[in-house]
Amino acid sequence: MSDPLLSVDGIDSGYGETKVLRDLSLSVDRGDVVSLVGRNGAGKTTTLRSIMGIVTPTAGSVTYRGEDVTTLPATETVKRGISLVPEERRIFPELTVMENLEIADHGGGTEADSLSIAEALETFENLRERTDNAGSSLSGGEQQMLAIARALVGGADLVLLDEPTEGLAPYIVQDLMDVVRELNEQGITVLLVEQNVHVCLELADRNYVIDQGEIVYEGTSDDLADNDEVLDRYLGVSV
Template identity: 60%
Template sequence: MEPLLSLRDVRAGYGETQVLDGVSLDVHEGETVALIGRNGVGKTTTLRSILGAITPTAGTITYDGEDITELDPVKTVKLGVGLVPEERRVFPGLSVEENLRLGSYGGSDTENRRSVEEVLDTFENLSRRRESRGVDLSGGEQQMLSVGRALVAGADLLMLDEPTEGLAPLIVDRVAELIEEINDEGITVLLVEQNVSVTLELADRVYILDKGQVVYEGTPAELDEDESVLDRYLGVSV
């Protein structure tokens, strides 16, 4: 089966600084695939290249059989690709409901597209705070709002950049449950996450990135059996 998303020898960066040095990876429909590695190795740059916020200098990116290498973010989102950025980027002066309604403009007309009310029904915390401004939400609530905004835009592929960063342990558990629920409902997930235990719990397959290159691919079980890999590339063990 052809992958939903495929990167082949992608090179990209900022100005004269090359960050990605030939990244190749596949994400199949229905999977949760994790991309892990130390800070600064190119994980966020990979997501931004897929979205179209950065145009690769070499290589190809295909989504659902279409070459999206040079598409801008507006066109990529219309195809069903959504990004929940590390900074969350909630509009601070808008209410929860207004943030979601703004996210619903444009986007993709996919089967996975949800209405504002469906998202509010899914996120009880947000439903109770639908009139609250983004600036008044907790970190966990802002993260859920950012995810919800991608859902109302019709994401078939949901890319998550460090979704548990800075959250309390109980909220981390809730966000992990949410990611699992979204995947179970048919949305493909590409996850960048520093929390290795969360990553291994959620992912079907794992790629490790180092110095702009994929240095490892395997299942969480395979990675669990070879602690030297995690120690070498992340300085942690499981």
């Protein structure tokens, strides 16, 4: 068995005096879609920030491609091929779609293969007709697509998606899931954070359920879909 692409081992992490994550472990194999699903305030975003190095864990380790990246700042983890698409979908609203992509395209400064802008526009067809439109004129779903496209143009082989479907209309959620699937087929590994377990069950190879800063369940989508107790207790849904 080969080593996982990303391995988080027993991290504690938080903000100053506030401890949020306790002894949290997860791993992501190359080529997989792995979900981290949990309620509001469970610690999902803090987990992604700890992987990126926006927040530094106080215990445990984060290993990427066999390298200990626990204490590296985000500027360094990005260079190694990890990219975070945050909840706020950071795009530049005053710039056009093309300009947003051009800024992300910093000329192969990372260890990951980056998509060319032309390749990105192949995948994100709804951006193709809008390259001259301002970022601010895009719908929520299109802004999400642009934020993901920016991560790929910048060169990422592991993309961390923080609640990509939040606030999107159901038919846009479908489009977004299609895009994630397509990218995954092209070799991009995905760690998907969601509150919407249905999205996880459709996309993920494996799922981690997080509650109050701890992983309380790990399983395949088939197993999680059958686990009424976990779904009800931690996610408040019946599938």
